[in-house]
Amino acid sequence: MDLRDLYQDIILDHGQHPRNFRKQEQPSHFANGHNPLCGDRVTVYVTLDGDRIRDVSFQGRGCAISQASASLMTEILKGKTLAEAEALFAGFRAKVTGGEAPPTPAPLEDDMERLEPLTGVKSYPARVKCATLAWHAFEAALKNGATGATVKTE
């Protein structure tokens, strides 16, 4: 596999210039993601408006894959409903782990398309967790509210 499939321009761009890289002072939900194997850390902040994601942002440090994945995730999730977010994570997780992807609802197809550059990690088993770290933190935030829970990728 060509390394350029893993490090596509979009990944390098988001890795070096992450979007929505900021702390929210009063998020309705937030959680920390930690990959103990490699030390990558990310904190995902979510503000819900009913069941719609009004704002989502993150801070953290780690490799280009983990930072780009978090950045792309925040761009895509903003304005989505919780059900849509859940469907996107399920689809994304299946794609990066090489599992069977559930059918993507038609309105989310463009968003799944945007996550496509990250699916190169499926050829690099040691790096899959880098790509899913922010999503796990997002999921943990929704489950635990503003308690600042920590989820590990192991």
Add this chain to the structure above:
Amino acid sequence: MTHISPLRTPAAASFDPRAVKRDFPIFERHPRLVFLDSGASAQKPAVVIDGIAEFYRSDYANIHRGVYHLSARSTELYEAARERARRFLNAGDAAEIVFVRGATEAINLVANSWGASFLAPGDEVVITELEHHANIVPWQLLRDRVGFTLKVAPVDATGGLDLAAFEALLGRRTKLVAVTHLANATGALLPVAAIVRLAHAKGAKVLIDGCQAAPRMPVDVRALDCDFYTFSGHKTYGPTGIGVLYARKAILDTMPPWQGGGDMILNVTFEQTTFQDPPARFEAGTPDISGAIGLAVALDYIDGLGREAILAHEMALTAYGVDRLSRLPGVHIVGAGQQRYAILSLNVDGIHPHDLATILDQHHIAVRAGHHCAQPLVDKIGFGATTRASLGIYNDESDIDALAEAIVAAQKMFKR
């Protein structure tokens, strides 16, 4: 018979890493492999692989049990391996050599047997910031049970141990000093002889984690005058699952068993059991017999090359690596004090170590990325993660060149 090849005794000047490399079958299977991760675990020479297989084919039975010929033979080889390990460390008595799974188990043994018996609330144990997790966590676990104080001696600005700060931590309450001989994350050598002197002056015992030192320099536990010394077989070109704990006999004799089972007892009744003398007291159950025998072959192998010669080779290669890599713009080698040994821990501007390691892997270069099981140190001086290239006896300048070229390729890829 287990066949051990005759010792080779090349002079330092004739040390030939290309010839050494031919002794390691992994490089036949992976001709393009640039293996720079011996600090995590070293590759195995054919004599070790074949020695283990030959032992299982020809001499295997359980030890210390059977009266039959094979068991006696197996026991003889196992005890010969103990004697080999004694010689490797220049210990005075083979009874001072306990076989363990690795250095991690050795340190846990000392903590749970000696530490649990002789440490009390109010006592102090001193470690350093340069330790591997294996020489941090067992002491934290024991501290939480016993209630002593764990003190950490800091590194200085160059990344070496701050010996003055270390000395200042010692006091009459210090009962144990547990330090690495050679820091696995950075390659910094600790002044262990001075550490032992200072600690003994306060009446403290000293444990040295020799995992990184044992494969690359002569170690003499009697000259060091340390109380405990440990190393892992798999880092000394031997098998996994075996390691050595040296403990001074007078101390070992006072230590209670930490695991119970067969082979460590003299007499068992349901009311009371009496235990073997060391080292058997600390080797409950069937040990890793083939591991010990494989380790002995590995120690023969590296002493055949000569640890002075290995050290000279690796020091020269380390210097070449520092020179070669520090010329690359944007590459920063993490400090290792006054002298660096065989480990190049580095950061590259704008490229996270995990991304770099993935790219290096595409160039068939094996390195470690992350905190190297020395998280507190790497958090302090390496920004949370580094890329670590660690050298072994089969590496030469071409491996460093390949690393340098691949780093430049990674920089090109990440430059936008």
